[in-house]
Amino acid sequence: MTRIAVVDYGAGNLVSIAQALTAVGATITVAVRPADLTGADGLIMPGVGAAGPAMERLRGQGLIEPIREWIEAGRPFLGICLGLQLLFEASDEDSADTFGVLAGRTVRLVSPPTLPHIGWNQVIRTRAHPLFEGIEPDADFYFVHSYAGSPAEVHANVVLATTEHGGRFVSAIARDQLLGVQFHPERSGPDGLRLLGNFAALVEAHAEALQVPV
Numbered sequence: 293m294t295r296i297a298v299v300d301y302g303a304g305n306l307v308s309i310a311q312a313l314t315a316v317g318a319t320i321t322v323a324v325r326p327a328d329l330t331g332a333d334g335l336i337m338p339g340v341g342a343a344g345p346a347m348e349r350l351r352g353q354g355l356i357e358p359i360r361e362w363i364e365a366g367r368p369f370l371g372i373c374l375g376l377q378l379l380f381e382a383s384d385e386d387s388a389d390t391f392g393v394l395a396g397r398t399v400r401l402v403s404p405p406t407l408p409h410i411g412w413n414q415v416i417r418t419r420a421h422p423l424f425e426g427i428e429p430d431a432d433f434y435f436v437h438s439y440a441g442s443p444a445e446v447h448a449n450v451v452l453a454t455t456e457h458g459g460r461f462v463s464a465i466a467r468d469q470l471l472g473v474q475f476h477p478e479r480s481g482p483d484g485l486r487l488l489g490n491f492a493a494l495v496e497a498h499a500e501a502l503q504v505p506v
Contacts, residue, residue: 294496297323297332299359301349303374304338308478316489326358334495335362339374340436343383343390343398346374363393368469368495373437376465376472380441393470395444402459408438409457415475417453421466425490431483433475440474441465469498
């Protein structure tokens with residue numbers, strides 16, 4: 293059975309995510325220290341809150357380098373909301389330095405009619421990807437945020453979907469096994485559950501591929 297570690301750094305909706313992943317057949321490990329990543333096939337970094345406190349908490353738990361090494365090794369990773377924003381180099385929210393896995397930074401939403409952006413909104417895909425398999429084009433997902441990641445030009449090709457709230461912002465990214473969504477799939481009904489199931493399927497396929505003799 294696919295084992296997925298969900299990072300707990302005091303800023304995640306862990307119960308809902310764990311319930312959703314269990315519903316799609318995955319085994320869940322809550323990761324609060326590096327040893328908790330051992331034996332996991334996939335990694336999810338959720339998040340609600342601000343970048344600075346989140347990075348400080350992760351640093352205190354000794355998880356920053358293990359998570360960065362996980363991503364650099366090309367292992368399946370899904371960042372949710374703040375978990376996506378932390379992949380960039382820094383955040384305008386509190387000037388925090390973040391993981392720097394992707395060139396760019398987290399910026400405040402441009403010309404929003406309301407802030408924070410809370411509620412259902414269309415996720416408009418720029419290309420096909422297995423993460424959205426079986427989900428209608430331009431389906432609605434649930435958002436709660438005031439900032440979003442803005443990739444630098446060198447990483448513009450990671451954009452998987454965008455959403456409009458005043459201006460347009462990046463709502464999903466994909467680069468090989470590195471995935472991220474700005475919305476909350478665990479709060480997005482059947483489509484959110486399907487997306488998490490698709491991630492679990494990608495994790496399982498990656499684990500099986502590693503076991504195939506060359």
